[in-house]
Amino acid sequence: MNKEMICIVCPMGCHINVEKSGDEYVVTGNKCPRGKTYGIKELTNPTRVLTTTVKIKGGLLNRLPVKTVDAVPKELLSECMKVINNVEVTSPIKVGDIIVKDILGTGVNVVASRSM
Numbered sequence: 001m002n003k004e005m006i007c008i009v010c011p012m013g014c015h016i017n018v019e020k021s022g023d024e025y026v027v028t029g030n031k032c033p034r035g036k037t038y039g040i041k042e043l044t045n046p047t048r049v050l051t052t053t054v055k056i057k058g059g060l061l062n063r064l065p066v067k068t069v070d071a072v073p074k075e076l077l078s079e080c081m082k083v084i085n086n087v088e089v090t091s092p093i094k095v096g097d098i099i100v101k102d103i104l105g106t107g108v109n110v111v112a113s114r115s116m
């Protein structure tokens with residue numbers, strides 16, 4: 001198995017190649033060790049931090065920015081969005097307040113990115 005990708009861990013954006021050789025993963029093109037970790041994870045269990053908004057009542061704006069505290073499996077992102085799109089909160093909300101607890105049983109909370 002072999003996959004080329006761009007490392008998104010830092011703005012350098014190294015073009016890396018990840019190859020499975022037996023039980024080992026060989027990563028090339030990375031300028032630092034974080035690229036190796038990213039490349040292996042991207043091949044075995046790709047995850048992303050989800051940033052989006054939810055409806056809010058009584059706030060300064062109609063939508064409240066939210067994000068997952070940690071990365072969730074990439075394959076669950078659209079299901080997470082379905083859950084989040086059905087959420088409506090009421091002001092006041094403080095930054096860091098939990099908006100959705102343990103989304104889809106991932107163990108990851110969705111929290112407010114700002115107070116409103």
Ligand code: SF4
Pocket residue numbers: 007008009010011012013014029030031032033034035036
């Ligand atoms: S490999 Fe290292 S230097 Fe290159 S983009 Fe990833 S984190 Fe940045």
